[in-house]
Amino acid sequence: MFDPAFLFAGVLNGLLAGGIYVLVAVGLTLIYGVLHIINFAHGSLLMLAMYAVFYLWRLIGIDPYAALPAVIAGAFGFGFVLYRLLIGRYNHGRDENILLITLGLSIVIDNVALLFFGGDTQTIDVPYAGTFVEVGAAFLPLPKIISFGASLVLCAALGLYMARSDMGKAIRAVAKERQGARLVGIDVENVFAVSYGIGIACLGAAACLLMPTYYVTPSSGHAFVLVAFTIVVLGGMGSFAGAAVGGFIIGITESLGGLFLGEQLGQIGISLIFILILLLKPTGLFGSKA
Amino acid sequence: MSRSVLLCVLGLAAALAYPLLVPNYLVTIGMLVFFTAFIGQSWNIAGGFAGQTSFGHVVFFGTGAYTSTILQVTYGWNPWLAWPVAMAAGGAVGWMIAVLSFRAGLRGSYFALITLAFAEVFRILANSVPFTKGGLGMLIKADPRPLNFQFKDPIWIYYLALLLCIVSLLIAWQLTRSRFGARLVAIRENEDAARALGIDVFAEKVKVLTLSGAMCAAGGTFYAQKYLYIDPGIAFGVDKSVEMLLVSMVGGAGTIFGPLIGSFTLMGINEVTRWLASVVPAFKNVQPLSLIVYGIMLILIVARLPDGLMSLFRRPAAKPPPRHA
Numbered sequence: 001m002f003d004p005a006f007l008f009a010g011v012l013n014g015l016l017a018g019g020i021y022v023l024v025a026v027g028l029t030l031i032y033g034v035l036h037i038i039n040f041a042h043g044s045l046l047m048l049a050m051y052a053v054f055y056l057w058r059l060i061g062i063d064p065y066a067a068l069p070a071v072i073a074g075a076f077g078f079g080f081v082l083y084r085l086l087i088g089r090y091n092h093g094r095d096e097n098i099l100l101i102t103l104g105l106s107i108v109i110d111n112v113a114l115l116f117f118g119g120d121t122q123t124i125d126v127p128y129a130g131t132f133v134e135v136g137a138a139f140l141p142l143p144k145i146i147s148f149g150a151s152l153v154l155c156a157a158l159g160l161y162m163a164r165s166d167m168g169k170a171i172r173a174v175a176k177e178r179q180g181a182r183l184v185g186i187d188v189e190n191v192f193a194v195s196y197g198i199g200i201a202c203l204g205a206a207a208c209l210l211m212p213t214y215y216v217t218p219s220s221g222h223a224f225v226l227v228a229f230t231i232v233v234l235g236g237m238g239s240f241a242g243a244a245v246g247g248f249i250i251g252i253t254e255s256l257g258g259l260f261l262g263e264q265l266g267q268i269g270i271s272l273i274f275i276l277i278l279l280l281k282p283t284g285l286f287g288s289k290a
Numbered sequence: 291m292s293r294s295v296l297l298c299v300l301g302l303a304a305a306l307a308y309p310l311l312v313p314n315y316l317v318t319i320g321m322l323v324f325f326t327a328f329i330g331q332s333w334n335i336a337g338g339f340a341g342q343t344s345f346g347h348v349v350f351f352g353t354g355a356y357t358s359t360i361l362q363v364t365y366g367w368n369p370w371l372a373w374p375v376a377m378a379a380g381g382a383v384g385w386m387i388a389v390l391s392f393r394a395g396l397r398g399s400y401f402a403l404i405t406l407a408f409a410e411v412f413r414i415l416a417n418s419v420p421f422t423k424g425g426l427g428m429l430i431k432a433d434p435r436p437l438n439f440q441f442k443d444p445i446w447i448y449y450l451a452l453l454l455c456i457v458s459l460l461i462a463w464q465l466t467r468s469r470f471g472a473r474l475v476a477i478r479e480n481e482d483a484a485r486a487l488g489i490d491v492f493a494e495k496v497k498v499l500t501l502s503g504a505m506c507a508a509g510g511t512f513y514a515q516k517y518l519y520i521d522p523g524i525a526f527g528v529d530k531s532v533e534m535l536l537v538s539m540v541g542g543a544g545t546i547f548g549p550l551i552g553s554f555t556l557m558g559i560n561e562v563t564r565w566l567a568s569v570v571p572a573f574k575n576v577q578p579l580s581l582i583v584y585g586i587m588l589i590l591i592v593a594r595l596p597d598g599l600m601s602l603f604r605r606p607a608a609k610p611p612p613r614h615a
Contacts, residue, residue, distance in 0.1 A: 038403070
């Protein structure tokens with residue numbers, strides 16, 4: 001059990017999973033950093049995107065990786081409209097209110113999925129799923145490696161967009177000082193909607209990268225929501241670097257927890273990290289304020 | 291005032307007579323209304339009156355259910371004797387979570403999320419440790435004698451649920467007229483101002499979560515005795531947390547009758563969707579349908595009617611300022 005090769009494989013597997021978690025967490029932390037809201041529907045929206053990827057493959061035969069641009073665009077549009085129609089209208093006042101509204105949203109999404117898609121577990125059989133790559137002493141599934149690379153590329157692209165583009169600069173300005181941003185003529189409401197859209201677009205990308213090796217059920221959102229919050233809290237709410245580092249730490253924690261504590265008890269690591277971080281260092285590793 | 295007293299007396303008389311007049315199926319539905327109102331009230335005391343929104347209240351429910359069930363099944367206790375111990379355990383868990391979270395200064399959404407994580411930790415533990423029998427769950431041997439906290443006739447469990455509900459209403463009523471309750475409302479409205487006025491915010495919040503935890507644990511034992519079965523998903527799953535939050539929010543958080551009205555409403559929706567499902571074959575899957583309605587209601591209530599359905603019954607500005615007790 002404590003064989004170093006085994007441990008090495010566990011860490012590598014965790015890193016690969018963490019690479020995709022980073023994408024999920026970046027979306028969440030962007031929404032928090034700009035809008036100062038906690039998007040409890042994040043997991044459910046990811047689940048919805050995963051079903052979109054599944055049905056694109058099942059009905060039209062589109063490979064999950066080939067679906068990336070379409071799903072990203074669709075998720076962005078969905079998020080943008082959702083913000084305009086629902087979230088944006090109540091994005092003020094007590095912070096619990098928006099938490100409760102996004103909770104209501106996640107209840108609706110989860111059960112609409114259950115009603116229309118049924119409770120069965122769905123997977124995509126890509127032809128390359130059984131291909132393994134030998135890395136040192138470990139054998140890693142090829143799709144996990146592709147997803148890992150794609151996730152890093154997309155995160156880098158998002159980082160570049162945030163750093164260079166006009167919209168990226170506007171988003172960062174609003175995140176820092178929304179009054180000031182408004183005064184210099186930035187359309188703050190539009191920036192909010194775009195930020196929420198980008199956050200959900202990250203989920204669309206994550207869904208495409210997850211589906212070749214994961215499964216989806218209507219309760220998948222549940223499994224991801226606490227993972228995503230843990231990563232974001234661990235890294236520091238609103239911090240991109242934090243989301244990246246947190247994603248890898250949580251990926252490895254999950255993988256090693258499952259290895260050493262078993263399938264059931266292994267999940268406890270994530271919840272415990274979440275509690276401990278909130279109790280001991282609520283600003284996380286990279287956050288400036290709680 | 292006299293009008294509301296009259297309404298309460300009439301309501302109580304109706305609730306007492308109801309199970310004598312209807313078939314057993316409807317008696318059980320009535321029992322569920324009062325039971326859900328009871329655990330909803332336990333949420334309301336912390337989440338509504340004191341403004342400490344919790345997403346993981348089920349942690350107290352499950353603690354109560356497992357404590358009494360383990361004492362009964364493994365150690366041969368009488369369930370009536372195990373009941374107060376279960377409440378004490380729920381109170382202790384409430385105290386622990388409160389001390390840890392409030393010492394760390396968690397508020398608002400952060401408090402809601404940490405309660406969710408605590409419930410998750412308890413669920414995983416209940417799934418893994420030997421003394422809860424893991425994912426198999428625990429069965430209580432059927433032995434329907436009142437001395438055993440098991441009843442052959444559903445009417446008795448109905449009356450017990452009604453009694454619990456009345457006690458919880460009295461506790462909430464006390465909160466509207468005691469200084470403790472006034473301090474909680476002050477904390478909810480503006481924690482920093484409350485502290486500036488000399489309220490020991492930390493101590494009051496710990497007190498209210500302990501009380502709420504003990505109440506909710508009492509509901510857990512009741513549930514275990516009614517269904518004679520408990521497993522980690524039922525005892526610590528997020529569904530019950532959401533249910534408690536929903537009935538309070540829908541009925542009116544921070545009001546005496548909010549959870550009861552919310553519980554009536556949700557049960558009504560449940561029955562309507564059940565009927566719809568029997569008529570429209572496309573809706574054969576009942577549970578998601580009623581949950582969709584609940585979710586939409588939660589969004590609408592938070593967005594449009596923050597004081598819940600209760601506010602529809604109250605004329606605006608009819609509420610007198612709280613008097614000193």
